[in-house]
Amino acid sequence: MNIGPAGVDDIAEIAALEAEAFPLDPWSPNLLREAVGGLVPTMALLVARSSADGGAADFLGYAVVSVVDVDAELQRIAVPEERRRSGVAGALLAATHAVAGERGATRLLLEVxxxxxxxxxxxxxxxxxxxxxxPRYYRDGTTALVLSTPVTMDP
Ligand SMILES: CC(C)(COP(=O)(O)OP(=O)(O)OC[C@H]1O[C@@H](n2cnc3c(N)ncnc32)[C@H](O)[C@@H]1OP(=O)(O)O)[C@@H](O)C(=O)NCCC(=O)NCCS
Incomplete structure (x- = not known):
């Protein structure tokens, strides 16, 4: 598996997974384009792909983290349904910790x-x-839990 910064070629697959995994508030391809284009400097988009052996590398998932001062926020993490339960999100989370640590964050927050x-x-x-x-954080009235963990380069 390879994990690295997402590029324009990844946007279609990320947008499709957004729509499937977050049907109530999917990010649009436009917003994703701005993010991968560096227009939101606090934000990093990571994509996981299978290691290609000559052929095309399969899309395995993505994560979005934004870092402001000592706080990093995991804004998105998703894996296509047929690829779940094989450690992809764990690997994306490790890469997220690395980006957060490199940018000086000490804790990683998220809402779920x-x-x-x-x-x-x-x-x-x-x-x-x-x-x-x-309470009532999401549009359908569901409560958000705010979770936190220390940033570690070896999670
Ligand atoms: C949450 C999500 C990203 C996990 O992705 P994943 O690649 O399947 O996760 P991993 O394979 O790294 O899972 C690691 C651990 O998470 C837990 N886990 C993952 N899926 C689980 C399931 N269906 N039931 C119970 N535990 C589960 C287990 O502890 C698992 O370890 P194990 O397989 O050794 O038991 C994935 O289910 C997803 O994309 N969901 C939809 C999007 C979403 O809800 N994102 C989070 C928004 S806050």
Whole structure:
């Protein structure tokens, strides 16, 4: 697996996964284009692909992190359904920690829907603890949990 900065060629696959994984508030291809084009300097977009052996490398998922001062925020992380449960998100999270650490962040924060049990299990397994709650944070009225973990280059 290779993980690196996303480019314009990744936008179509990321946008398609956005629509599938976050149907209530997907990021548009335009917003993604701005992000990969460097127009949002605090933001880094990482894409995971299979290691290509001559052929085309399969899209395995992506993560978006923004870093402001000592706080990094994991804004997005998603893996296509047929690729889940094989460690891709874990690898993307490790790469996110590395970017956050390089940019001087000391903690990694995120918001997760209270009803997203799979993501909550994933974050718990990766050392995140609850920092607070934001009632009715999402458009459909669901509460957001704010989770945090120290940034480490070796998560
Ligand atoms: C959450 C998500 C990114 C995890 O991706 P993934 O590549 O499947 O995760 P990994 O394979 O690295 O999983 C690592 C661990 O997370 C937990 N986990 C992942 N999927 C799980 C599931 N379906 N049920 C229970 N635990 C699960 C397990 O602890 C798993 O370890 P294990 O496989 O050794 O038991 C993926 O399910 C996804 O894209 N969901 C939709 C988008 C989303 O909700 N993103 C988070 C928004 S806050």
């Amino acid at each position: 829907r209270e009803d997203n049990i799979i993501a909550r299990t994933f974050y718990e397994r990766h050392g995140f603890a609850e920092l607070g709650r934001r």
